[in-house]
Amino acid sequence: MDVSLTAEDPEHARQDARTSESRAGCRSDQWGERGTAGAAIAARLAFEAVSHAYDGAASVREVSLTVDPGEVLCLLGHSGCGKTTLLRIAAGVERQRSGRVLINGREIAGPSVFLPPERRGIGLMFQDYALFPHLSILDNVRFGLTALPAGEAEAEALHALERVGLKNYARDYPHALSGGEQQRVALARAIAPRPSVLLMDEPFSGLDRRMRDSVRDETMAVLRETRATCIIVTHDPEEALRMGDRIALMRGGRLIQLGTSDALYNHPVDIFAARFFSELNELRGTVKAGCIDTALGRFAAPGHPDGEAAIVCLRPQALGVSAEKDRAEIGGAEGIAGRIVNRHFLGEVDQLDIAVDGLAWPLKARTMAGQGLRAGLDVMVSVAPGAALVFPDRAD
Numbered sequence: 001m002d003v004s005l006t007a008e009d010p011e012h013a014r015q016d017a018r019t020s021e022s023r024a025g026c027r028s029d030q031w032g033e034r035g036t037a038g039a040a041i042a043a044r045l046a047f048e049a050v051s052h053a054y055d056g057a058a059s060v061r062e063v064s065l066t067v068d069p070g071e072v073l074c075l076l077g078h079s080g081c082g083k084t085t086l087l088r089i090a091a092g093v094e095r096q097r098s099g100r101v102l103i104n105g106r107e108i109a110g111p112s113v114f115l116p117p118e119r120r121g122i123g124l125m126f127q128d129y130a131l132f133p134h135l136s137i138l139d140n141v142r143f144g145l146t147a148l149p150a151g152e153a154e155a156e157a158l159h160a161l162e163r164v165g166l167k168n169y170a171r172d173y174p175h176a177l178s179g180g181e182q183q184r185v186a187l188a189r190a191i192a193p194r195p196s197v198l199l200m201d202e203p204f205s206g207l208d209r210r211m212r213d214s215v216r217d218e219t220m221a222v223l224r225e226t227r228a229t230c231i232i233v234t235h236d237p238e239e240a241l242r243m244g245d246r247i248a249l250m251r252g253g254r255l256i257q258l259g260t261s262d263a264l265y266n267h268p269v270d271i272f273a274a275r276f277f278s279e280l281n282e283l284r285g286t287v288k289a290g291c292i293d294t295a296l297g298r299f300a301a302p303g304h305p306d307g308e309a310a311i312v313c314l315r316p317q318a319l320g321v322s323a324e325k326d327r328a329e330i331g332g333a334e335g336i337a338g339r340i341v342n343r344h345f346l347g348e349v350d351q352l353d354i355a356v357d358g359l360a361w362p363l364k365a366r367t368m369a370g371q372g373l374r375a376g377l378d379v380m381v382s383v384a385p386g387a388a389l390v391f392p393d394r395a396d
Contacts, residue, residue: 157192
């Protein structure tokens, strides 16, 4: 039986008639007062050598990872890398093939134990929000509060809705809300039971760019107030850099690198990690006497053996550019001659494509806008000291 309702159903007709009254004096873009979300008792979540496969194809490979109480960890990676599967394993929606999942040192999923999702004290917020269309906003939020008496469950649900600024929408139905409002209802539903661990799968992917920043900032404020341990799945590196206390970068089901935003950005473990966080200029060469000679000059390659094929990686913002007529020194070096072949205005910065002798492809450089740099101009290009990243040149 299809329990979904349309706007022509009697209950929806009554709900639509109530909408103008329930929203009177309420701006839906306003969130509730900060500091008022209910706090949880955070737990430590650990994965020990967890593996998983779909129809024999490995999706997660020997992942070991611990998330500390109250920490916000971002699981980052391309689609299909295993990050959502790892989240579902933690929630109990999927069973791992091997390994263990523990909360505060207690095994909740392993060779001989498997706690069902409702006994784990873990909240899960789905990518599509998964709101029940036939339930009111209030009933959606109190859906997971069945252990409480009816009056307490309603009070907790209303409190969670008030924190996300949607208490006046409690009697509405999901179809009456915008995407951003539905996201906030899903967040209220996730925090209402005050879970010790909260898992969020791409929570902002369905929002337009204009709305995403504000919703993300407010969501992070709510998460900090709840003090819950949190894992957020995302494929957006900027989002991970902004939100995570630490980032776990995954590729092909494996954990590639784990650390703070600064560590992953400034000290990527390999070229895959470096490429994930930024566009790169890649200059190939061979290590000789601890250095690599390139069309942009010589770069140190500590730790790389002589004779190794290597790639020098330079982020666009690491390149200094000045008009050749100025002969300005940037970073203590005069630089290499080049010519701007394209200029792309990006608001606060210009992105320049610069042709340099000895390079098959133009360099990408980012400079402050308004410096008079234009296509066809001869320039000098230099590299900020210490900006080069060097990796072995091998097939990925």
